[in-house]
Amino acid sequence: MRFGFVTCVQLGLSCMEAIYDVGGKLDLAITLEDDMAQAKSGRIYLDDFCGQNGVDLLKVRNINNQTAVAAIQERSIDWLFIIGWSQIARAELLASPTQGVIGIHPTLLPVGRGRAAIPWAIIKGLDQTGVTMFKLDDGVDTGPIIAQRVIPLAADCDAGKLYAAVNDAHVDLIREVFPRLRDGTIEPRAQDDRFATEWPGRTPQDGSIDLAGSVFEAERLVRATTRPYPGAFVDRANGRLVIWRAHRADRIADTTEMTGAQPPVIHFSDGMLVVDEWEWQEKSN
Known part of the structure; x- marks a missing residue:
C-alpha cells in the first residue's frame, strides 16, 4: 500500500509522526503554499519532516487543483489522509487514490x-x-x-x-x-x-449568555466556548465581560456588580454563576 497525507496544522503533523512511530511511511505529502493561512491556529510547515523522511512534498493553493490530483495518481497512492484541512475535497480528488480518502x-x-x-x-x-x-x-x-x-x-x-x-x-x-x-x-x-x-x-456571537435562561445552560456555555474558542460573554452598555471560567452557586455572601473591576456574579432564576476568570473589553466609541 502507498500512502499520502494532506495537512497544514500541528495535529496533522502529529498524525504523520504517528505513522512513522508504528513503522509506516508516506509516499506523498501535500500542504498549503507558504504564504497561505499564516494566521491559522496550529499552522505548520512540512519541509523539515518531509526532508528528514524522504517524502515527496507538494504545496498547493487548493487541494482540488489538477496538480494535486495528478501527483496522487502518478504516485499510485492507495490511501490519502486529509486531516486539519478546511477545503472540501471534490469528487475527482476523492477518486484519485485507488482505495479512497480518509478523514x-x-x-x-x-x-x-x-x-x-x-x-x-x-x-x-x-x-x-x-x-x-x-x-x-x-x-x-x-x-x-x-x-x-x-x-x-x-x-x-x-x-x-x-x-x-x-x-x-x-x-x-x-x-x-x-x-x-x-x-x-x-x-x-x-x-x-x-x-x-x-x-x-x-460563530463568536453564539457565545452570548442568555440572562433569562438557566444557570446550568450558562455554565455549560462557558465551558464549551473557553480557550481555544472566543469565550462566552455578557454585553453591557460600557463593554463586554468575556468569561473563561465560572462555577454555579445557589447563594453567595458577597455579590458584586458586573463592572470588570471585581469578580462578577451573574444572577439567574435558578442560581448564580460565579465568574472565576474573565476579561473586560471596553466598548469602543
Missing part, C-alpha cells in the same frame, strides 16, 4: 455530523463523545466508518480539555489503524443513518 471527525458518527463538534458536545451535556476515522464520500461526514475512539466527558470538562483529548485520540487512532490499512485488513462499515444528527456551525 477523522471529532464525534462518534453518525452522531454530530457537521461543525463545531467540541463546543456542541459540552453544550448538549453529553456524557461521552469521541472521534471517528472514516472514508470520505460526497456527503458531509457520511462515509463508511473505519474505527472509533470513545472520549468520556467529565462534568467539569471544558473546551480546552476536550480539544486536547480529541487531538490525542486522532494520534491513537492512526497508530491503531495504520498497520491494518497497510495490510489491507480493514473492513469499513456503513453508518446507520437512523441515528444521524447534524450539528450546525457556530
